[in-house]
Amino acid sequence: xxxxxxxxxxxxxxxxxxxxxxxxxxxxxxxxxxxxxxxxxxxxxxxxxxxxxxxxxxxxxxxxxxxxxxxxxxxxxxxxxxxxxxxxxxxxxxxxxxxxxxxxxxxxxxxxx
Amino acid sequence: xxxxxxxxxxxxxxxxxxxxxxxxxxxxxxxxxxxxxxxxxxxxxxxxxxxxxxxxxxxxxxxxxxxxxxxxxxxxxxxxxxxxxxxxxxxxxxxxxxxxxxxxxxxxxxxxx
DNA sequence: TTTCGACTTCGATGAATATCGATGCGGAAA
DNA sequence: TTTCCGCATCGATATTCATCGAAGTCGAAA
Numbered sequence: 001x002x003x004x005x006x007x008x009x010x011x012x013x014x015x016x017x018x019x020x021x022x023x024x025x026x027x028x029x030x031x032x033x034x035x036x037x038x039x040x041x042x043x044x045x046x047x048x049x050x051x052x053x054x055x056x057x058x059x060x061x062x063x064x065x066x067x068x069x070x071x072x073x074x075x076x077x078x079x080x081x082x083x084x085x086x087x088x089x090x091x092x093x094x095x096x097x098x099x100x101x102x103x104x105x106x107x108x109x110x111x112x113x
Numbered sequence: 114x115x116x117x118x119x120x121x122x123x124x125x126x127x128x129x130x131x132x133x134x135x136x137x138x139x140x141x142x143x144x145x146x147x148x149x150x151x152x153x154x155x156x157x158x159x160x161x162x163x164x165x166x167x168x169x170x171x172x173x174x175x176x177x178x179x180x181x182x183x184x185x186x187x188x189x190x191x192x193x194x195x196x197x198x199x200x201x202x203x204x205x206x207x208x209x210x211x212x213x214x215x216x217x218x219x220x221x222x223x224x225x226x
Numbered sequence: 227t228t229t230c231g232a233c234t235t236c237g238a239t240g241a242a243t244a245t246c247g248a249t250g251c252g253g254a255a256a
Numbered sequence: 257t258t259t260c261c262g263c264a265t266c267g268a269t270a271t272t273c274a275t276c277g278a279a280g281t282c283g284a285a286a
Contacts, residue, residue, distance in 0.1 A: 013155055013156045013213070014156075014159035014160060016160055017156045017157050017160050018152055018153050018156045020149065020153070023149035023153045023156070024149045026149075026152055027146070027148055027149040027152050028147075030144075030146035030147040030152070031148070033140070033143035033146075033147070034140050034141075034143040034146070034147040035140055035144070035243095035244080036133065036136035036137045036140040038140075039126075039136040039140050040130060040133070040136045042126055043126045043127075043129075043131045044130050046221075047130055055262075055263060056263085059263095061130075064245075064246090065245070066262085066263070067245080067263090067264080067265080067266095068244070068246070069263095070263065070264055070265085071244075071265095073264095074264080074265095088253070088262095089252080089253055089261065089263085090262065091262075091263060091264090095127075097221075100126070100220050101220075101221070104217045104221060107213050107216050107220070108159075108213055108214070108217060150274090167232090169232070169233090172233095177274095177275075177276090178275070178276055180233090180276065180278095181274070181275050181276070183233065183235085184234095184235095184273095184274075186234095187235095199233090202232050202233085202283060203233085204232075204234090
């Protein structure tokens with residue numbers, strides 16, 4: 001099952017206990033968020049006007065090697081938080097807001113909490 | 114700085130890029146959520162009428178050793194997602210809804226997304 | 227006091243991961 | 257074609273982590 005679909009059929013934490021499959025899927029995405037570098041990358045992409053950032057801009061924001069940034073981008077892409085598109089020599093990354101929204105819903109909306 | 118306070122002053126991902134300190138604090142909590150067992154534990158506690166669960170009830174829901182469950186409970190407690198209280202021979206765990214709410218707000222409310 | 231049960235802590239181990247340098251690849255320019 | 261640049265992949269390494277058995281703690285009961 002695709003990851004976003006699995007998120008969509010995972011109930012909020014406080015509604016009913018997650019089963020093992022749901023928990024495994026949701027945990028994959030939260031694990032991707034559980035790294036400060038990846039969180040900052042995601043934030044950089046999310047804040048950008050136009051919604052897309054090229055890798056060189058992200059690399060420039062950290063004192064980390066380019067392969068390391070590439071690794072983190074791959075992790076974020078694998079769990080459905082980012083998409084990428086190559087245009088000419090550059091690769092542009094975009095946010096997938098649906099995935100973030102599903103996560104937020106699983107945690108429970110602030111109003112309900 | 115205490116973790117919940119750091120969450121409170123961390124902007125939503127899409128508002129402005131997280132700085133290193135904010136990202137480190139937020140990542141700690143997401144990392145705790147990035148394990149399927151811990152997610153299920155959290156869900157079990159969140160769903161429970163009365164809001165509290167004793168360790169033996171949680172242990173009984175998994176095919177894992179009791180020290181392993183205790184380890185996961187400690188992780189969830191250290192990042193401010195659970196609190197515990199001992200009464201007689203039993204230890205009861207409760208959810209900290211404020212922490213979940215802060216996380217949800219950082220991801221961005223579903224309506225805004 | 228001794229015993230017992232619920233739970234935590236400790237120590238060890240195998241697996242996962244963050245990081246990097248070196249290398250590969252794809253496209254554009256020369 | 258050759259060269260160069262942006263980015264991904266590979267291989268290696270040091271660290272982190274999930275898990276468990278053994279041992280410790282704490283409170284209640286005997």
